[in-house]
Amino acid sequence: AQKVTQAQTEISVVEKEDVTLDCVYETRDTTYYLFWYKQPPSGELVFLIRRNSFDEQNEISGRYSWNFQKSTSSFNFTITASQVVDSAVYFCALLTLYNQGGKLIFGQGTELSVKP
Amino acid sequence: SQTIHQWPATLVQPVGSPLSLECTVEGTSNPNLYWYRQAAGRGLQLLFYSVGIGQISSEVPQNLSASRPQDRQFILSSKKLLLSDSGFYLCAWSVRVADTQYFGPGTRLTVL
Numbered sequence: 749a750q751k752v753t754q755a756q757t758e759i760s761v762v763e764k765e766d767v768t769l770d771c772v773y774e775t776r777d778t779t780y781y782l783f784w785y786k787q788p789p790s791g792e793l794v795f796l797i798r799r800n801s802f803d804e805q806n807e808i809s810g811r812y813s814w815n816f817q818k819s820t821s822s823f824n825f826t827i828t829a830s831q832v833v834d835s836a837v838y839f840c841a842l843l844t845l846y847n848q849g850g851k852l853i854f855g856q857g858t859e860l861s862v863k864p
Numbered sequence: 865s866q867t868i869h870q871w872p873a874t875l876v877q878p879v880g881s882p883l884s885l886e887c888t889v890e891g892t893s894n895p896n897l898y899w900y901r902q903a904a905g906r907g908l909q910l911l912f913y914s915v916g917i918g919q920i921s922s923e924v925p926q927n928l929s930a931s932r933p934q935d936r937q938f939i940l941s942s943k944k945l946l947l948s949d950s951g952f953y954l955c956a957w958s959v960r961v962a963d964t965q966y967f968g969p970g971t972r973l974t975v976l
Contacts, residue, residue, distance in 0.1 A: 795967075849896070850961035850963075851910050852900075854907065
């Protein structure tokens with residue numbers, strides 16, 4: 749079965765702290781794609797990053813970094829020196845392909861609150 | 865660049881009334897289109913997807929239906945709304961099925 753688990757429902761940090769959001773996935777596919785999206789209070793889902801199953805290189809983009817480990821089926825997201833603007837719900841998602849379509853399987857999301 | 869629009873932004877409808885939500889994409893041709901629903905409690909669920917005009921695949925058979933009358937237009941409909949149809953409806957597009965899906969601003973529907 750395809751499944752994404754974000755065990756942390758809510759995280760609260762103080763500005764400038766580092767924070768890691770955990771994501772564990774399950775899939776039987778040999779080729780798959782993982783994503784992180786940010787959902788600010790306005791509601792729109794904002795794409796952050798995509799990772800293909802055959803590319804385990806970690807990635808850094810400014811204060812954001814992602815650690816992809818196939819051995820543990822994890823795709824964790826770290827925010828360094830968090831800021832109030834980082835407050836949002838963050839979703840990890842797995843893209844599964846079938847019936848000519850692509851279906852995103854989302855985790856339940858982690859609500860991050862960054863306090864000044 | 866590509867942009868995706870949804871309207872209306874918010875909607876309050878009585879139980880039993882019809883529904884029509886619209887999604888349009890600009891700046892690309894023959895996109896794959898998707899409707900997701902986010903119920904209270906955050907879970908996002910795929911409702912319908914379309915790989916071309918007139919081609920609709922349903923994920924969750926229920927009170928809703930979808931149509932794609934034009935290449936870049938995707939419509940979500942219902943003949944009679946239920947209380948359980950309340951939620952946040954998001955439209956998304958991608959170039960190909962394995963590509964990143966980009967989401968619209970969403971429609972918040974409340975059924976009373």
